[in-house]
Amino acid sequence: MTAPIPLVVLTGFLGSGKTTLLNRWLDQRGDLAVVINELGEIGIDKDLARRVGAPISLLAGGCVCCAVQGTLRTTLRNLYMARAGGDLPPFSTVLLETTGAADPFGVTAVLEQDAWLRKRFTLRSILTTVDTVAGEAALARFPEALEQVTAADQLLLTKTDRATAAQRGALVDALRRLNPRAGVDDAASADAGLLDRDFPRQCRITGTLAPTGAVATLAPRPKRRGHHLHPSGLRWRGRIAYDRLQEALAALRAEAGDELVRLKGLVAIDKLDGPLLIQAVAGQAVEVAPLPAWPGGDEDSRLVVIAAGEDAGTPTRWLEHWRIYLGLADVASA
Numbered sequence: 001m002t003a004p005i006p007l008v009v010l011t012g013f014l015g016s017g018k019t020t021l022l023n024r025w026l027d028q029r030g031d032l033a034v035v036i037n038e039l040g041e042i043g044i045d046k047d048l049a050r051r052v053g054a055p056i057s058l059l060a061g062g063c064v065c066c067a068v069q070g071t072l073r074t075t076l077r078n079l080y081m082a083r084a085g086g087d088l089p090p091f092s093t094v095l096l097e098t099t100g101a102a103d104p105f106g107v108t109a110v111l112e113q114d115a116w117l118r119k120r121f122t123l124r125s126i127l128t129t130v131d132t133v134a135g136e137a138a139l140a141r142f143p144e145a146l147e148q149v150t151a152a153d154q155l156l157l158t159k160t161d162r163a164t165a166a167q168r169g170a171l172v173d174a175l176r177r178l179n180p181r182a183g184v185d186d187a188a189s190a191d192a193g194l195l196d197r198d199f200p201r202q203c204r205i206t207g208t209l210a211p212t213g214a215v216a217t218l219a220p221r222p223k224r225r226g227h228h229l230h231p232s233g234l235r236w237r238g239r240i241a242y243d244r245l246q247e248a249l250a251a252l253r254a255e256a257g258d259e260l261v262r263l264k265g266l267v268a269i270d271k272l273d274g275p276l277l278i279q280a281v282a283g284q285a286v287e288v289a290p291l292p293a294w295p296g297g298d299e300d301s302r303l304v305v306i307a308a309g310e311d312a313g314t315p316t317r318w319l320e321h322w323r324i325y326l327g328l329a330d331v332a333s334a
């Protein structure tokens with residue numbers, strides 16, 4: 001049997017910059033197979049990933065750490081078989097982008113528990129993006145962010161261009177306390193060569209160093225029960241005037257308050273050929289960017305929101321208000 005294929009897990013809290021980094025790495029090398037996990041049924045990240053010939057698989061409808069663990073197993077098997085059968089180029093590495101709510105240990109458990117996969121894939125690293133501006137607040141509020149930091153082999157600071165030196169310093173101190181064994185570096189200086197780097201691992205049970213590639217790790221596990229982050233998505237056809245969209249976004253943000261953790265969308269706008277890409281991260285301004293064309297061939301407008309809190313129905317109610325506000329009758333699926 002050939003050597004196991006390295007798997008790199010790219011994780012990090014919602015909106016912390018995973019897809020942005022993934023796209024930079026896809027520009028830099030063509031020997032990756034990519035698996036993208038999205039929390040909701042309606043996907044946007046896969047369409048936003050650069051089309052550079054790398055095979056890209058989508059795991060939608062839940063976190064890879066729990067709801068779609070089985071789909072991850074199947075996806076990895078399919079990738080392996082397609083590569084062995086010559087149906088895919090002989091990619092060197094699988095790069096898995098988790099959702100921003102994933103527990104990376106749930107991903108490593110898939111490799112640990114499946115004998116077939118264990119022989120054919122090896123966990124190379126867990127790389128965690130941390131938003132330098134919003135990271136400390138996320139760590140204080142969301143156990144998911146804590147899990148991602150404690151599981152990391154390498155922590156990558158994003159949005160350093162927006163952060164003050166004091167924010168950066170305080171965050172680095174907090175990260176070093178939470179995970180002293182991980183390196184901390186700026187994502188901007190992390191090129192795709194990082195994907196080849198092996199990290200020493202320790203066995204969770206004995207605490208002894210295991211050869212690189214073993215899947216166990218010694219990091220302490222913060223406790224949580226289930227997710228408190230709930231996705232919902234809306235899909236529709238028809239164009240919206242830009243001013244109307246701005247009003248609707250303001251109304252949505254006002255209704256949702258700080259329960260709105262993440263928003264992203266591709267929206268057809270009057271007089272624009274391509275869609276408007278909309279992104280918002282809790283506490284940060286909404287970013288809009290016109291794209292020259294619809295990525296991925298799907299020309300339905302889509303909006304995905306992720307809410308924090310106990311009530312999983314909350315984000316669906318926001319989107320229903322959004323639909324009514326904009327008079328969107330032609331909803332293809334919700």
Ligand SMILES: Nc1nc2c(ncn2[C@@H]2O[C@H](COP(=O)(O)OP(=O)(O)OP(=O)(O)O)[C@@H](O)[C@H]2O)c(=O)[nH]1
Binds near residue numbers: 016158280
């Ligand atoms: N200024 C600045 N913005 C960034 C940087 N990295 C990401 N962003 C912005 O942050 C927002 C979220 O970035 P993404 O790369 O989509 O984050 P993500 O972690 O993939 O998001 P989810 O998949 O929803 O968890 C987007 O609006 C990006 O343009 C950065 O280094 N600097």
